[in-house]
Amino acid sequence: xxxxxVKNIYKSYKKTKRAEGFELKNISFSLPxxxxxxxxxENGAGKSTxxxxxxxxxxxxxxEITVLGTENTSRKFTFxxxxxxxxxxxxxxxxxxxxxxxxxxxxxAYTDWNENIFFKCLGTIDTDLKYGSYSKGMKALLPIxxxxxxxxxxxxxxEPTSGLDPIVRDEILDMINEFTREENRSVLISSHIxxxxxKACDYIxxxxxxxxxxxxxxxxxLDKLVIVKCGEDELNVIDRRKVIGVRKSDFGIEALAxxxxxxxxxxxxxxxxxxxxIYTAKGDLEGGARI
Amino acid sequence: MKxxxxxxxxxxxxxxxxxxxxxxxxxxxxxxxxxxxxxxxFAVAFILFYCTASLNGGVMMxxxxxxxxxxxxxxxxxxxxxxxxxxxxxxxxxxxxxxxLVLSSVAxxxxxxxxxxxxxxxxxxxxxxxxxxxxxxMVSAAFGGRIGQRCGVLISVCxxxxxxQSIYDxxxxxxxxxxxxxxxxxxxxxxxxxxxxxKKDL
Numbered sequence: 176x177x178x179x180x181v182k183n184i185y186k187s188y189k190k191t192k193r194a195e196g197f198e199l200k201n202i203s204f205s206l207p208x209x210x211x212x213x214x215x216x217e218n219g220a221g222k223s224t225x226x227x228x229x230x231x232x233x234x235x236x237x238x239e240i241t242v243l244g245t246e247n248t249s250r251k252f253t254f255x256x257x258x259x260x261x262x263x264x265x266x267x268x269x270x271x272x273x274x275x276x277x278x279x280x281x282x283x284a285y286t287d288w289n290e291n292i293f294f295k296c297l298g299t300i301d302t303d304l305k306y307g308s309y310s311k312g313m314k315a316l317l318p319i320x321x322x323x324x325x326x327x328x329x330x331x332x333x334e335p336t337s338g339l340d341p342i343v344r345d346e347i348l349d350m351i352n353e354f355t356r357e358e359n360r361s362v363l364i365s366s367h368i369x370x371x372x373x374k375a376c377d378y379i380x381x382x383x384x385x386x387x388x389x390x391x392x393x394x395x396x397l398d399k400l401v402i403v404k405c406g407e408d409e410l411n412v413i414d415r416r417k418v419i420g421v422r423k424s425d426f427g428i429e430a431l432a433x434x435x436x437x438x439x440x441x442x443x444x445x446x447x448x449x450x451x452x453i454y455t456a457k458g459d460l461e462g463g464a465r466i
Numbered sequence: 467m468k469x470x471x472x473x474x475x476x477x478x479x480x481x482x483x484x485x486x487x488x489x490x491x492x493x494x495x496x497x498x499x500x501x502x503x504x505x506x507x508f509a510v511a512f513i514l515f516y517c518t519a520s521l522n523g524g525v526m527m528x529x530x531x532x533x534x535x536x537x538x539x540x541x542x543x544x545x546x547x548x549x550x551x552x553x554x555x556x557x558x559x560x561x562x563x564x565x566x567l568v569l570s571s572v573a574x575x576x577x578x579x580x581x582x583x584x585x586x587x588x589x590x591x592x593x594x595x596x597x598x599x600x601x602x603x604m605v606s607a608a609f610g611g612r613i614g615q616r617c618g619v620l621i622s623v624c625x626x627x628x629x630x631q632s633i634y635d636x637x638x639x640x641x642x643x644x645x646x647x648x649x650x651x652x653x654x655x656x657x658x659x660x661x662x663x664x665k666k667d668l
Contacts, residue, residue, distance in 0.1 A: 230540045233667040253544045261540035267533040276476055284469025284541045318537075 176244065178329045178361035179206040179229065184238035186228060197385060199224055201238070204380050204390040206361055208328075211351070213372035213393075214365035215452055216382035222365040223264055225382065226333045229363070230261050243329055257285060260322025264333040264365075266314050270307025274300060274317060285325035296320035296350065312343040319347060323354055330354060330362040336371055344368065348375055369448040381452055388455050393448070401443040402450055403430045409441050420454030430454075467547045470538060474555040477528065486524070486559070489517050494566035501574025501584055514563070518595050518622045521559050525552060526602060526618075527611035536668045549607065549660045556599055564592055586641040587629070593644035594625040600648070600655035607659035607666065 183201045190196030199221045206212045216222050227233040229240055231247050240247045245255040268277060274297055282288045294302065297320050300313050309317070315335060322330055330351070336344040348371055354360055366372055372379065373393070380390040389396075403413065410421065410428050417436030422429050431454035437443050477483060493514060529535030538548060571588050575581060598621040606614025 227536075227668075232536050232539050234665060250544070253542055253547075256540060256542040259540065261537075263533070263536060263540075265533055267537035269528070269532045269534055271482055272476065280469045280473045280476070282469075283472050284543070 176208050177205040177241075178208045178210075178243055178359075179212075179363060180239075180241040181205065181225070181229070182239045182241075184225070184228060184240060185236050186224060186233065187236055195219075197221070197224070199228075199385045202382070202387045203238075204387060206363055206378065208359045208361055209355070210377040211355055211362040211364065211375055212378040212380055212390075213369075213376035213448075214363060214380050214382065215367075215369060215372065215448065216365075217456065218367075220382045221385045222382055223333050226263075226331055226363070226365060229331060230259070231256075257287065257325070258328040260325065260327035260330045262318045262322050262330070262332040262335045264337065266306075268306045268317060270305060272306050273304060274302040274306075274320075277306075277317065277321065278302070281321055281325065287326040289324050289326065293320050293324035296323050298346075312339050315339055315343070315347070319350060323350060328360055330360075330364070332362065332364040334366055335364065336366055336368055344371060351375055369452065373448050379448060379451075381455060383456055396451065397446060397448075399434055400431055400446045400451060401434045401437060402446050403432050403437055404428070404442045404444065405430070413437060413441070419451075420457065422454070422457065467543055467551065469541060470543060470548065470551040471554065473538075474551060474558075477524070477555075478558075483524075486517075486520060486562075489520065490562050490566045493517055493563065494570040496570075497567055497588075498570035498574050501571055501581075502577050514567075514591060514595070515619075515622050515626055517563050518598055518618065521556065521563075521599065525556050525559065526606040526614045530611045539668060545664045546660050549663050550656070553603065553656055553659075556603070560595060560599065563595060567592060582638070583636070586636045586638055589641040590629060590636060590644050591626075593641075593648040594622060594629070596648035597644075597651050598622040598625070600651045603655045603659045604662065607662040 182203050184199060184203070185201055186199040188194065188197045197219070202221075202225060204212075214222050214225070224233065228235050229242065229247065231252065234248075242252070243255050243258055245251045247255075272280075274294075278290050278293055281293070282290065297316060300309075300316065306314070306317065315338075319332070319335055322332070332351075336347050339347070351362060351364070352375065355362060362375075364372065364375065376393050378390065379393050379396065381388040400419070403410070403418075405428055407428060410418075410430060413430070413432055414436050417433040419431040419433075421431075431446060431450060432443075434443070480487065529538065535548075539545065543551075567588050571584060575584070598618045601621055602614040602618025604614075605617040
């Protein structure tokens with residue numbers, strides 16, 4: 176079963192005096208139960224919009240989103256939200272509320288609320304401190320603690336580690352790993368910190384300018400793609416249909432290509448998610464391959 | 467829904483709503499003083515306007531100010547329940563204003579003797595608050611809390627100014643009409659705001 180299915184989702188925002196117009200163009204992908212999917216893309220690519228559409232914060236103009244087997248526009252979705260934990264990419268709690276207040280609200284909102292997990296996730300944060308006086312790391316931790324504490328089956332996190340130091344980021348990744356240890360728990364996480372996603376994810380979906388460029392199994396993708404470092408002549412030997420992107424500099428040529436297309440003698444290195452994203456976005460190659 | 471109602475209840479704590487309690491008590495005291503000693507209702511209307519404006523601002527814009535309105539959509543509640551909760555919260559705050567107005571008027575009448583014109587005046591003031599807040603609920607649901615608040619405040623200002631210009635000249639029929647209008651607009655505002663909010667991108 177899929178924890179999340181997105182089918183042909185279309186959303187457009189008209190251009191106004193204050194904002195640029197934007198279109199999310201027929202996005203389709205699915206997240207199998209028990210897996211972690213990383214959503215990557217440049218700023219303004221549509222990641223947050225897609226997450227808003229999945230959570231029901233915004234309404235799609237077309238297409239269908241099914242979360243844990245329930246369409247997110249149906250009435251049943253209200254009950255499905257009990258099994259969803261959501262972390263948005265901006266502070267979203269009233270500044271006068273303390274963690275104790277949030278605990279008391281959520282205890283009444285979720286039937287499966289577990290305050291022991293909630294306070295454990297908060298660690299050393301003073302629970303009587305007002306949210307407005309939290310540091311950036313503490314502010315990021317509170318919605319994550321809420322999302323982890325009601326036995327959710329699907330976590331949707333929009334840049335939960337953005338702007339945080341490596342130690343807090345590592346703690347958050349540990350929490351995600353801990354969360355997915357139980358069977359059938361899935362996570363959709365968007366982030367610009369690709370090294371974090373590389374550690375945590377099973378699937379990677381890349382959105383660019385409102386279009387889904389690829390949605391692939393991470394290990395499979397990292398296995399089959401390599402960075403080739405060579406000269407012009409050596410590059411010409413490689414089948415163009417197996418090269419995804421090329422970047423030229425004074426020091427030579429670097430290309431992202433399928434491993435099976437690279438013949439012996441050409442120097443190649445393991446590709447990272449960051450390489451794949453950059454070459455897919457910038458290394459446009461006429462007649463080149465797509466992932 | 468219980469979580470949202472509890473969240474509303476938290477904003478009633480004296481440390482969160484101190485100014486609100488001061489305004490309501492001030493409103494009652496001024497209304498009493500006005501009923502006993504004076505024929506000029508300006509001060510009462512002025513405080514009433516402040517109460518309505520802060521009520522509009524407090525309830526309609528609370529969620530938007532902190533992005534809380536987006537977050538609560540992800541909790542296990544429907545948008546209909548969110549709007550219903552807002553209406554319940556507003557009604558509780560309104561009740562404070564009415565109690566303040568009614569109790570102070572009754573106290574003034576006990577001191578000075580019943581005055582029909584004053585009762586009509588109070589009924590019209592209460593109707594104005596109901597209409598202002600109901601309209602601002604509908605506008606907020608469609609265009610956001612800020613515009614809703616401005617709209618509500620504009621209605622209260624216009625209504626209060628016109629009430630003050632013709633103070634004590636209201637026939638009883640006028641009060642009856644105002645109450646009927648307020649009840650109808652309030653009744654309509656709940657389904658209309660629910661419908662508008664249901665389709666809105668937050």
